[in-house]
Amino acid sequence: MAINLREFFKATDPSRTLFINNGSDSKYYIDFSSVRGGDIIQTLKKKITFFQPDEPTCTLFTGHIGCGKSTELIRLQAELESLGFYVVYFESTDDLEITDVGIADVLLAIARRISQSLDKIILEDTNKFNALLQGALNLLNSEVTGLKTKVPGVGDVGFSAEKEKLSLSVGIGEITTKIKSDPKLREKINQYLAPQKIQLLEAINQELLQPAITKLQQQGKTGLVVIVDNLDRIDNSPKPWGRPQQEYLFVDQGEYLTKLNCHVVYTMPLSLKFSNDYGTLTQRFHDDPKVLPMVSVQYPDGSIHQEGMALMQQMVLARAFPDLQPAARLEKITEIFDSVSTLERLCMMSGGHVRDLLRLLNTWIMEEMALPLTRNTLEKVIRSRRNEMVLPISDSEWQLLKNVKQKKKVSDDDGYQKLIRSRFVFEYRESGESWFDVNPILAEARELTSL
Incomplete structure (x- = not known):
């Protein structure tokens, strides 16, 4: 049967996350753990399910943006749920403005997602939360002008009329929606809540997590796990006082991220591994990322x-x-590509980066508009991508790239942090050892081939 080019194009969409508990997506999933230095997800799962099932855990999970973290975290969710855990997974980019994130923003987003997911569980006493949120809502109302309606207060949307108790997910949602789109309001709320982060944590732990976990266990659940995806995407622009945002959140405020009384997994920017503050970060969290x-x-x-x-x-x-089974697929290569070597070239140029491979392939399909895809068009797509990549690279960065190409190492230097963030340099693992190399598309640039 002939391949439908449009369907093949859709299946290679690089922006799409695989939900492998979905029947059709599971057919696309490939287990790369044997060539990634081990099964990281099994390590995370064992920590939660075997070693510390009855006490809170906090884990940082990192890797290049687009390398497949979300797909693996969704696999973790499915495996934990099969073992009786209640899992709240969410993409923090839906709740946070990634160019400006405060610790209060993250804690509120987590509280909102948990309360939203557990909306059928009645919370008996949310007085501390009510007080904090009402103060934030009052502040927003005093700041918002020109609106036809005020931000809701007690008795309005966000609060249930019965005993004037707060519907936490809606109440927090009113705040997070407003502050995500308005930097001035966001600053005001963070100035109000940040000094009260200990009280905010106490309210989340005592009035949300503790009663929720008790009721989940009464329903036969083993425990509660929260997976906060996409925090690795937060921008590294400096805060008003000069501190880079990533170091501010994960190093300066990292202690508060560890204080939630449930199992939590956060994604973290990979570049922090090469920060001068990495040693401090590993002291804030009990395990290395x-x-x-x-x-x-x-x-x-x-x-x-x-x-x-x-x-x-x-x-x-x-x-x-x-x-088709893997062996049968191999017999079909020339239905898609003009030769086996052309497919090998695509895989080599991806550097083992899942999304980069799909991005090249997706663009290639659009350029060619017919099967089989040809080597000439692939080379054109690669050259075009390389031209885009080299534009922002400075002379000093070219020198750093030359060092990586020759030595297969990086150091805790700001320059290397940028190379990692920009996906100019990739990290690999083999038998417990890590090594680094230049993104293969960039490695063929004139500046690096004239070594």
Whole structure:
């Protein structure tokens, strides 16, 4: 049966997260753990389910943006739920303005998502929460002018009329929606709530988490897990006092992120691993951040990593032939590509970065508009991508890239932080050892080939 080009294009959408508990998405999923230095998700799962099921845990999970963290976290959610845990997973970018995030914003977002997810559980006593939120709502009402209606207060939307108790998810939602789109209001609320973060944590723990977990356990659940995805995407612009936002949230305020009385997994920007403050960060959290590295498609000496290459090819072929077994897919390569070597070239140029591979492939399909896809068009797509990547690179950064290409190492230097953030440099793991290399598309730039 002929491949539907439009369906193949949709299946390779790089912005799409795989929800592997969904039947159709599960057919696209490839387990890369054997070529990523181990199964990080199993490590996270064992910590929660075996080693510390009855006490709160806090884990940082990191890796390059687009390397597959969300898909793996959704796999973690599915596996934890199968073991009786109640899991609240959410993408923090839906609640937070990533260019300006405060600790109060994060705690409010978590509280909102938990209360929203557990809306059928009646909370008996939310007096501390009511007081904090009412103060925030009053502040917003005093600041908002020119609106036809005020932000709700007790007795209005956000509060149930019965005993004037707060519907937490709606009440918090009123605040988070307003402050996400208005930086001045966001600053006011953070100035109000940040000094009260201990009280906010107490309210979340005592009036939300503790009663919710008790009722979940009465319903036969093992415990509560919160997965906060996309916090790795927060911008690193400086706060008004000069502190980079990522260091402010995860280092300066990291202690508060660990204080929630349930199991929590946060995604963290990978560049923080190369920050001068990384040592302090690891003291704030009980465990070192868990890293999801690139899929190894080659070894440090440049030779092809056959297993990694084979799995990346399967990722591509599964998008075209989801119902075929892996061996049968290999027989169909020339229905999609003009040669096997063309598919290998695509996988090699991705550097083992899942989303970058899909981005190249998706663009290639759009350019070619026909099957089989040809090597000439792939090279055109690669050159175009390289031209975009080299534009912002300074002379000093080229030198850093040359160092990485030669030594396969990076250091805790601000320059390297930017290279990691920009996905100019990738991290790989092999037998417990990590090594680094330049993004293969960039590695073929004139500035690096003239070494």
